[in-house]
Amino acid sequence: MTRHMTYRTAAVAAGLERGWIEFRQTMTSVGDVLGWVWPSIIALIVMYALSDSTVPGTSFSLGSQAIPGILGMNVVLVALMGLASALTMERRDGTLLRAKATPNGVLGYLTGKVISQAGMAVAILVLVLIPAAFLFDGLDLYSVSSWLTLVWVLALGLAATLPIGAVLGSLLNGTQSLGFVMLLFTGLVAISGVFYPITALPEWLQWIGQAFPIYWLGLGMRAALLPDVMAGAEIGGSWRHLETTAVLGAWAVIGFAVAPVVLRRMARRESGSKVAR
Template identity: 50%
Template sequence: MSSMRLGLRRGWIDIRHTFTSPAELWQYVFPAILLLGTAFFMRNATVPGTSFSLGARTLPSAFGMGIAMGGLVATAQMLIVDREDGTLLRAKAVPRGMTSYLIGKVVTIGGMSLISFLLQLIPGLLLVKGLDAGGTDWLTLFWLLPLGFVATLPLGAAIGSLFDDPRNMAMVMFPILGLIAISGIFYPISGFPGWLQGVAQAFPMYWLGLGMRSAFLPDSMASVEIAHSWRHLATFGVLTGWAIIGLTLAPMLLRRMAARESGSAVAARRERALTRVGR
């Protein structure tokens, strides 16, 4: 309980600090502006085979993409940066420090991802025509949002534990950007080759986008999806499967990472960082 309280307090302090830092706050505001602008300029394009706005279809998909990016990329990035600057080593040196550290990161990333989602959702409902969210649709969000976090955040922690240099973030970003491109976020994947559709459906990015579309688009738009259905049961099953994988791998990899942290390792990383700056 002490670790839980410390973790919650740490996460709240990080969130509060974000709102006092223009540079960090811009990281959340800018994507919202960019996505809303993209949806606005795509408003006259239509989903193939329908008269429905492609911009209105894209925005809910981007909501799902934002949840996945927060869980996968932001978690990995924070973990890698905290390893390099010694934050992780200091947490390790305190009794139950790693537990409170991880709880704090879950609160920070979950809270800021939710705030980022609301920054996109509220203006989107007002500015983008075609979004249709009823009572049952909000119930869909009630299970989709927490399940999306659980399916992606432990995976992000597991990925982040494998790297100790922020320059290696490109090795994390490129595969995720590739998944975004094939996961139907900006364009329906029903026109893609069958094998590419299969690859997209193996990862949570596609299912988060599909779940968000099911919550905010008219039921008639299910006709352009694979199997002409929103497939809520499959969405729940695949995201639950990834949550189990992440919750199994993350503790093992994080324990191994923590065991390898030492003062000499942090000093070596700082030396490398100073060398890069000197160049």
């Protein structure tokens, strides 16, 4: 048992190092960084054009109100879709098969992927937040409570979305499947209150949006970065911290319970002949 735990510890340590190396390589590649940042850049441009519009019933800028939701959207995009895309491609090129051939190699491989994608999600959030702070008024970036809320929401959001990305990456077969998932993601963004208060949508769409992490991650980001008066534009007229913790926590628990099972089954199915085909 002790030797087994030592091997697993070594695999996790190797995964942490691998994840840090992959993160640094990605962040030094302008093309890779732009590939993740451009959706948010477009969203910032659109919201800046709407800066003179206001949230219904308030004098607060609609563009500023949308910034936290855009940050949450980007976290989900990088963490979930990034991990799913990496697993899908590296299953096909033999990377995962090589990891499988070493003791606890899959554990180390997945640890590295989780670390690199989590790091990317945080880095991209910062890269988007910096210009947003200069372009949009009304964001609360100067209080300790705002940053504390941002940290726990971000940590819980990553815990809720990374396992989903791992499951999708284990189940999807190629770029066409990823394209379909991306289409579903775009639809969820539209009904999750990212660009406009979800209370403006029909009630049945509000319930669908609230079933997925992207709405709650966006709500938590708004609670961190917007003044408390803007809670009146949300469902129930509050930031609903308890519900945010419960829903994101539930997704995290389910994800961490299901992902290892799916990943083990996927790894057992990988073979040299399958990669060759």
